[in-house]
Amino acid sequence: MVFERKMLTYGDPDDEEEDAPAEEEEEEEEDMVDPLETIRAKCEETEHCVHYKERLELCEARVSSKSNTVEDCTEELFDFLHARDHCVSHKLFHQVK
DSSP states (O other): OHHHHHHHHTOHHHHHHHHHHHHHHHHHHHHOOOHHHHHHHHHHTSHHHHHHHHHHHHHHHHHHHOSSOOOOOHHHHHHHHHHHHHHHHHHHTTTOO
16 A cells, blocks of 8 residues: 555656646637527628617617616617527527537
């Protein structure tokens, strides 16, 4: 048993080797891109989504220009998200394996 303890104390280089793969795994995870985010960005550029995005931005500008208002842009936000998600749903599931 004494020999095993010595092996563990002298096992420092092995500990460094174990740390190296963990760093590589972290780097690999950083390089991965979520396909959902990519497709959402593409869908936001389509004509249908641009229309709803413009309506949302106009509403946000109108609401932020007023100091005291009860209006919010919930309807415009939901319309935009619905249009974007509708576009995404047609494209995303073709990439799922």
